Amino acid sequence: MATVALSSIAKSFGSTKVLGGVDLDIADGEFLTLVGPSGCGKSTLIRIIAGLEHQDGGGVAIGGSRVDHLRPHERRVAMVFQSYALYPHMSVRANIALPLTMSRLSLRQRLPLLRLLSRRRREVMRGIEADVGAVAMQLQLDHLLDRKPAQLSGGQRQRVALGRAMVRQPAVFLMDEPLSNLDAKLRVHMRTELAELHKRLGATFIYVTHDQVEAMTMSDRVAMMDSGSILQLGTPSRLYEKPASLKVAQFIGSPAINLLPATVAAAGRLELFGRPMALAVPLAQGQAVTLGIRSEALALVHGEPGAPGRAWFTARLRRKENLGSEYILHFDLAGRDAQGVTMRTTPAIAAGLSEAAEVTLGFDEAACHIFGTDGGRVEPRGENGATGSVVPLRA
Ligand SMILES: Nc1ncnc2c1ncn2[C@@H]1O[C@H](COP(=O)(O)OP(=O)(O)OP(=O)(O)O)[C@@H](O)[C@H]1O
Numbered sequence: 039m040a041t042v043a044l045s046s047i048a049k050s051f052g053s054t055k056v057l058g059g060v061d062l063d064i065a066d067g068e069f070l071t072l073v074g075p076s077g078c079g080k081s082t083l084i085r086i087i088a089g090l091e092h093q094d095g096g097g098v099a100i101g102g103s104r105v106d107h108l109r110p111h112e113r114r115v116a117m118v119f120q121s122y123a124l125y126p127h128m129s130v131r132a133n134i135a136l137p138l139t140m141s142r143l144s145l146r147q148r149l150p151l152l153r154l155l156s157r158r159r160r161e162v163m164r165g166i167e168a169d170v171g172a173v174a175m176q177l178q179l180d181h182l183l184d185r186k187p188a189q190l191s192g193g194q195r196q197r198v199a200l201g202r203a204m205v206r207q208p209a210v211f212l213m214d215e216p217l218s219n220l221d222a223k224l225r226v227h228m229r230t231e232l233a234e235l236h237k238r239l240g241a242t243f244i245y246v247t248h249d250q251v252e253a254m255t256m257s258d259r260v261a262m263m264d265s266g267s268i269l270q271l272g273t274p275s276r277l278y279e280k281p282a283s284l285k286v287a288q289f290i291g292s293p294a295i296n297l298l299p300a301t302v303a304a305a306g307r308l309e310l311f312g313r314p315m316a317l318a319v320p321l322a323q324g325q326a327v328t329l330g331i332r333s334e335a336l337a338l339v340h341g342e343p344g345a346p347g348r349a350w351f352t353a354r355l356r357r358k359e360n361l362g363s364e365y366i367l368h369f370d371l372a373g374r375d376a377q378g379v380t381m382r383t384t385p386a387i388a389a390g391l392s393e394a395a396e397v398t399l400g401f402d403e404a405a406c407h408i409f410g411t412d413g414g415r416v417e418p419r420g421e422n423g424a425t426g427s428v429v430p431l432r433a
C-alpha cells in the first residue's frame with residue numbers, strides 16, 4: 039500500500055496552461071476524489087500520476103519514492119478508464135489476465151507455436167489462472183469468464199475493467215470517471231460496490247468524477263478543482279458545510295445552493311432586500327455580498343417574520359418536485375425575474391401549499407454562507423470585532 043504525494047505539478051498543452059502547480063498529499067489507503075467542472079484538469083492530473091502523461095514541472099512520489107522516471111507499469115498503479123478499454127476479441131478471462139501474461143511471460147512464451155512447447159509457460163499460466171480466478175470470485179465474475187465483452191452488461195464490463203486493475207495488486211488505483219457510462223441505477227449500485235471494494239482491498243484510491251454525488255458518497259476526502267488548481271481539499275462534509283468559495287458552494291450539493299444578493303450597510307451589518315440582518319461582516323459599507331443558503335436551511339414562516347437571528351423574504355411557489363420521501367419546492371422571488379430558490383421539505387408540508395401560493399421563507403442567519411465579490415468566503419464578525427460568530431439582533 040502507498041501514499042501519493044504531488045508537489046507543484048504543472049502542465050501545459052502548447053500555450054494552454056492546464057495545471058498550475060498542484061500540491062496534494064494522499065494518505066495510504068485513502069479514497070480521494072478529484073472533482074470539478076469539465077476541462078478543469080482532473081484527467082490530466084490522474085494521467086500524470088499514472089505516468090501516461092508527463093508533467094512540465096513538479097514531482098510525483100508513490101510510497102515515499104519519486105516515480106517521475108518510471109514508466110506506467112513500473113509505478114505500482116493501475117488505471118480504470120471510463121471506456122473500460124477491454125479487448126473485444128478476448129474473453130473476460132484473457133482480459134483480466136492480460137497484465138499478468140504481459141508481466142510474467144517472456145515474449146517468446148507468448149508466441150503462438152513456441153508457447154505450446156514450454157513447460158515453464160504452463161506453470162506460469164496455472165499461477166495466472168489462480169490469480170484471475172480469485173479476482174473474478176471477489177467481483178462475482180466467475181461465471182462469466184468465458185464470455186466476450188460484447189456479451190456483458192455495462193456493469194459487468196466495468197467489473198472486468200476493475201478486475202484487470204486488481205489482478206496486479208497495485209498499491210494505488212486510479213479511476214477516471216469509471217461509472218459514467220452506466221445508467222443511473224447501476225451507477226448508484228456500483229458506488230456502493232466500489233466503496234466496499236476499497237475497504238476490502240485497503241489500497242489507495244484516487245477517483246476522478248464531475249459528479250458531486252459520487253464524490254460526496256464514496257470519498258474520505260474530496261479535492262475540488264477548477265481551472266487547473268485545487269480550490270478546496272477536505273472531507274465531503276467540510277466542503278458541504280464550510281465551502282471556501284462561491285464556486286465550491288455552487289458545485290457541491292444538490293439541489294444547488296440558493297444564492298441571494300445582499301449588501302453591507304453601516305457597521306458591517308448585512309441587509310437582505312433592504313431589511314437589516316443580525317449578521318455583520320468585516321467589509322466596507324456599500325459592498326455587495328452573496329448569501330448562500332442550502333435548500334434544507336429554508337423554512338416556511340407562519341405569522342410574524344423577523345424573529346431574532348432569522349432573515350426572511352417573500353416568494354411564490356412555482357413547482358413542486360416529488361422525490362417520494364421528500365419534496366423540492368421551487369419558488370420565484372417576488373419582483374425578481376429569473377431568480378428562484380429551492381426548499382427541501384416533507385411531503386406533509388408540500389401538501390399544504392398550492393401552486394402559485396405566496397409565502398414567506400425564513401432561514402437561520404447562522405446557517406448561511408457569505409461570499410465577497412471575489413467569490414471568497416467571508417466569516418461574520420463577532421460583537422467585539424472577532425470573526426466567527428453572529429451579532430445578535432437587538433430589539
Ligand atoms: N492531449 C491534449 N492536447 C491538448 N489539450 C489537451 C490535451 N489533453 C487535455 N487537454 C486540455 O486540457 C484541459 C484539461 O483537460 P482534462 O481532460 O484534464 O479535463 P477534465 O477535468 O478531465 O475534464 P472532463 O470532466 O471533461 O473529463 C482541457 O482544456 C483540454 O482540452
Ligand SMILES: [Mg+2]
Pocket residue numbers: 080081082214
Ligand atoms: Mg476527464
